[in-house]
Amino acid sequence: MRFCHRQGLVGGGVVSGHKRYRSRSIRDISGDIALDCVSLAAVSLIALPGDAAISRVLADLGGRLHADRAWMFEYDTDLARFRNTHEWCARGIRSHVEDLQDAPVSMIGWLQRSLLAGKAVMIDDVSTLPPAASALRREMLRQLDRSVLSVPVFHGGRLRACIGFDTVRELREWSDAEAAILAVCGRMIAEARYGAPDVRRLARQDSAPLVYIGHGGTIRGIPFDQIVGIRSQRNDTMVWLDDGSVIVDRRPLAAWRDLLPQARFPSIHRTAIVNLNHVSGLDKHAGAGFHWQVRLRIVEDDWPVSRQHRKTVVERLGL
Numbered sequence: 001m002r003f004c005h006r007q008g009l010v011g012g013g014v015v016s017g018h019k020r021y022r023s024r025s026i027r028d029i030s031g032d033i034a035l036d037c038v039s040l041a042a043v044s045l046i047a048l049p050g051d052a053a054i055s056r057v058l059a060d061l062g063g064r065l066h067a068d069r070a071w072m073f074e075y076d077t078d079l080a081r082f083r084n085t086h087e088w089c090a091r092g093i094r095s096h097v098e099d100l101q102d103a104p105v106s107m108i109g110w111l112q113r114s115l116l117a118g119k120a121v122m123i124d125d126v127s128t129l130p131p132a133a134s135a136l137r138r139e140m141l142r143q144l145d146r147s148v149l150s151v152p153v154f155h156g157g158r159l160r161a162c163i164g165f166d167t168v169r170e171l172r173e174w175s176d177a178e179a180a181i182l183a184v185c186g187r188m189i190a191e192a193r194y195g196a197p198d199v200r201r202l203a204r205q206d207s208a209p210l211v212y213i214g215h216g217g218t219i220r221g222i223p224f225d226q227i228v229g230i231r232s233q234r235n236d237t238m239v240w241l242d243d244g245s246v247i248v249d250r251r252p253l254a255a256w257r258d259l260l261p262q263a264r265f266p267s268i269h270r271t272a273i274v275n276l277n278h279v280s281g282l283d284k285h286a287g288a289g290f291h292w293q294v295r296l297r298i299v300e301d302d303w304p305v306s307r308q309h310r311k312t313v314v315e316r317l318g319l
Helices: 032-047 050-064 105-116 131-142 176-194 199-206 253-259 307-316
Strands: 005-009 069-075 081-089 119-123 147-155 158-167 210-215 218-223 227-233 236-241 246-249 267-269 272-274 279-286 291-296 303-305
Touching: 032 050, 032 176, 050 069, 050 081, 050 158, 050 176, 081 105, 105 119, 105 131, 105 147, 105 158, 119 176, 131 307, 147 176, 158 176, 227 253, 253 272, 267 303, 267 307, 272 303, 291 307, 303 307
Parallel strands: none
Antiparallel strands: 005 119, 069 081, 069 158, 119 147, 147 158, 210 218, 227 236, 227 272, 236 246, 267 272, 279 291, 291 303
């Protein structure tokens, strides 16, 4: 391909590319280093609990292969959203693991097509990504990424996650060997994480975080996913739930901003917070003044988006 990204099947095979950036040849990282990376990954996945094992694997890989970040994100069951789950950063490199939580896959749509096809994607220069990857390029540049290697993680014939490397301090031409090492370690991670039932993982799924609301003399615990949106009304806050009900809460909207994960619940106005999972539409030309409004599931009226929050809304929706 003309753009400075290259694609290769995860199982191996030579990928074409231009020798324009600082790179490590296949010969540099084959043999002992490759064997060490895979062996250490296997030992970590056997000896440590699930999340700790993955974090150790990423730290070993990132350190030995001289990346600035090593990371993993996972998909939901419908492959509609993804979230960062694990990250290792070299000294002095900023972490972004908390930034993308329940992000729409449309944000990485250009990348997603290759991952679904079982291909590693080697982006040697993020700044040269094509227009079709504008949302992805914008997010990578926000994180100061210069070169990115992404490898899909499958289990049971289904795409479950993606692992990869970033470089921040210099451009990097990724090698087939680096992609192959990540692919092998990704298969081991997949077997450990998605193979035999993991009691700790199942327990986490059954204990979704709750936010507690006092209502009618009782206190009700509500999972985050059931909250559609929140608006302030005088001294109270109105909370819309996915069953169509609306609850009045005595806490100010500012308190809700501190309670809810901002990656999933951005402010769209000084008086409103929405759950991105329940946004069904965005109108950029509402009314004579071309005001922006979002449409929420089960909520009859559209909610306004103030000018200062437009950029956040667009980025979080992957537009």
